[in-house]
Amino acid sequence: MANLARTGLLAAVTVLVMALTSVSGAADEPPAGAAKPNPFESHDFDRPPDDPAAVARGKQVFSVNCAFCHGSDGRGGEGGPNLLRSPIVLNDRKGEIIAAVVLNGRAEKGMPKFNLPMESIADIAAYVHSIKVGAASSFTPRMVLVGNAAAGKAYFNGKGGCTKCHSVTKDLAGVGAMDPKTLQDTIFTGGGTGMLGIPSPTAPPRTVTVTFPTGETVKGKLVSIDDFVVVLTDADGNRRSIRREGEAPKVEIVNPLQAHLDRVRNWEDRDLRNVTAYLETLK
């Protein structure tokens, strides 16, 4: 698993939740961070100062592709939400989390998917991050706060549905050895994406099925795809580049990490925190 800069989800909500509620709830689960020095602190964002060229390019790409729905300044518009207060945008550094939404879309909610190159998504991110939100949002993700391991265990085995794909004694054994911040990011992304949303080297490969108008199909591991060509490695290990023209041939991609991408928006901060606390116990 690459440990490129992944970002934590909703850490800022955590700050708010912490401010509003007591997390020392269950008597059998003292907050682990209370006694020892807090290892979760000071994950300040080292978001580099905006590169004006990237911001300008991003503004251009945004105005063509996104402004229609999200407003020219990202504050929301025809059918798209305000992006400036979106936890996804706030937790994103260089497009790596925004990419998950842009590349997958949310068809059922009215957000189309875009086959934009990562560089363009990074530019969009630079633009969106350059827009000043105003004082009302002092919502900066900084730390992973302490969760309740027992509640996390219940969520993992129950509502979270994690056991459909994982076992704490098999594939996730020892996962708690990661530092908490990395662990939380890994739970969020499934370990699948690093900087710019590029799949990490150890992420399970996306598979692709190409169906030609003749009905012939080619299957393999996806190497890359853009509007013009899809590159895959077939079952015999041969690399094949297949030209695309519009809808032909038909290309279907299956990402084993889809479950993680689909959940990006739906995580309740408390659940993420609790599951992190639970998986932390798997040393």
Ligand code: HEC
């Ligand atoms: C046709 C309208 C439409 C276009 C065009 C569009 N979006 Fe969206 N977008 C939406 C809708 C609707 C949602 C909310 C989906 C939901 O509720 O889950 C959304 C959600 C998002 C989110 C997630 C916000 C959150 O907090 O969940 C991001 C990030 C985003 N869009 C970025 C973009 C970018 C970048 C582009 C341009 C490349 C773009 N969108 C183009 C309609 C659009």
Ligand code: HEC
């Ligand atoms: C539909 C299947 C599926 C579901 C459901 C699912 N995951 Fe995953 N998860 C994956 C896949 C696939 C990977 C990548 C495994 C790999 O890299 O080989 C992964 C990776 C992970 C990793 C990183 C493991 C590592 O060693 O890098 C963690 C942690 C994780 N998932 C936690 C969770 C939690 C917590 C839940 C429940 C909230 C969950 N997953 C639900 C499929 C799933």
